[in-house]
Amino acid sequence: xxxxxxxxxxxxxxxxxxxxxxxxxxxxxxxxxxxxxxxxxxxxxxxxxxxxxxxxxxxxxxxxxxxxxxxxxxxxxxxxxxxxxxxxxxxxxxxxxxxxxxxxxxxxxxxxxxxxxxxxxxxxxxxxxxxxxxxxxxxxxxxxxxxxxxxxxxxxxxxxxxxxxxxxxxxxxxxxx
Amino acid sequence: xxxxxxxxxxxxxxxxxxxxxxxxxxxxxxxxxxxxxxxxxxxxxxxxxxxxxxxxxxxxxxxxxxxxxxxxxxxxxxxxxxxxxxxxxxxxxxxxxxxxxxxxxxxxxxxxxxxxxxxxxxxxxxxxxxxxxxxxxxxxxxxxxxx
Numbered sequence: 344x345x346x347x348x349x350x351x352x353x354x355x356x357x358x359x360x361x362x363x364x365x366x367x368x369x370x371x372x373x374x375x376x377x378x379x380x381x382x383x384x385x386x387x388x389x390x391x392x393x394x395x396x397x398x399x400x401x402x403x404x405x406x407x408x409x410x411x412x413x414x415x416x417x418x419x420x421x422x423x424x425x426x427x428x429x430x431x432x433x434x435x436x437x438x439x440x441x442x443x444x445x446x447x448x449x450x451x452x453x454x455x456x457x458x459x460x461x462x463x464x465x466x467x468x469x470x471x472x473x474x475x476x477x478x479x480x481x482x483x484x485x486x487x488x489x490x491x492x493x494x495x496x497x498x499x500x501x502x503x504x505x506x507x508x509x510x511x512x513x514x515x516x517x518x519x520x
Numbered sequence: 521x522x523x524x525x526x527x528x529x530x531x532x533x534x535x536x537x538x539x540x541x542x543x544x545x546x547x548x549x550x551x552x553x554x555x556x557x558x559x560x561x562x563x564x565x566x567x568x569x570x571x572x573x574x575x576x577x578x579x580x581x582x583x584x585x586x587x588x589x590x591x592x593x594x595x596x597x598x599x600x601x602x603x604x605x606x607x608x609x610x611x612x613x614x615x616x617x618x619x620x621x622x623x624x625x626x627x628x629x630x631x632x633x634x635x636x637x638x639x640x641x642x643x644x645x646x647x648x649x650x651x652x653x654x655x656x657x658x659x660x661x662x663x664x665x666x667x
Contacts, residue, residue, distance in 0.1 A: 450660025
């Protein structure tokens with residue numbers, strides 16, 4: 344929705360080696376993973392801090408976003424503060440040979456925030472498909488899980504919802520120390 | 521939070537532009553000024569309504585290892601075990617959940633070896649079995665909360 348495409352004059356200097364670029368990307372990650380400064384020119388401020396040209400910084404960020412190293416640039420809301428206090432990890436036992444299609448379909452549901460295939464631990468953990476569902480209360484999570492169950496149909500052999508009762512730690516993943 | 525704050529929370533969960541004055545670009549779209557957007561954002565951060573703002577890196581694209589781990593912890597020992605587990609810097613998140621497997625934590629390490637070593641240390645420290653459930657495949661990741 345926001346068109347800020349880079350101009351061709353803003354491409355990286357050709358003389359930078361791939362090692363130098365990898366090193367730069369690491370510096371960029373360390374400088375930004377705690378967040379962007381809330382100033383009119385946040386990229387300029389980071390570039391100054393790293394002593395690089397802002398065009399180069401924008402180019403590296405664009406590249407990392409395009410190749411998936413950056414999932415997105417944006418805000419992470421505190422879902423508790425927004426009223427989404429029920430956090431249900433819904434888990435499903437589906438046939439392994441159909442999990443690709445089923446996982447894609449469940450992941451496409453607007454209310455599923457994370458969807459993964461994970462290993463089973465038989466006999467006491469038969470669930471191989473995990474879908475995180477958030478709601479304003481548990482009933483809302485149950486309603487959403489019902490939609491998943493209908494979508495899976497006969498492929499759902501068993502399921503459960505594990506609600507979180509306490510956050511014990513939440514520091515987030517940090518890359519490179 | 522007023523109507524504009526809600527619009528800001530929604531808009532900033534989509535991709536933030538990479539350009540010289542990105543806040544001005546977003547502000548124009550929301551019908552406000554760069555200054556107003558920045559001050560509202562600062563307030564949303566201060567009030568912890570937004571926990572983070574910036575690039576969200578995909579940790580497992582950097583050679584590191586990430587896994588979801590689960591343990592069945594006896595109720596009487598729960599807090600003590602939580603303290604032991606949380607003491608590991610490699611533990612990024614830890615949640616109590618209602619199930620026999622009642623402790624679920626995310627381990628993030630620089631290497632796969634370090635991940636398995638950390639798991640073994642936690643098992644030794646706690647005397648409990650850790651179920652290692654790394655993702656075999658990711659279908660979707662994209663937290664988005666409309667307000």
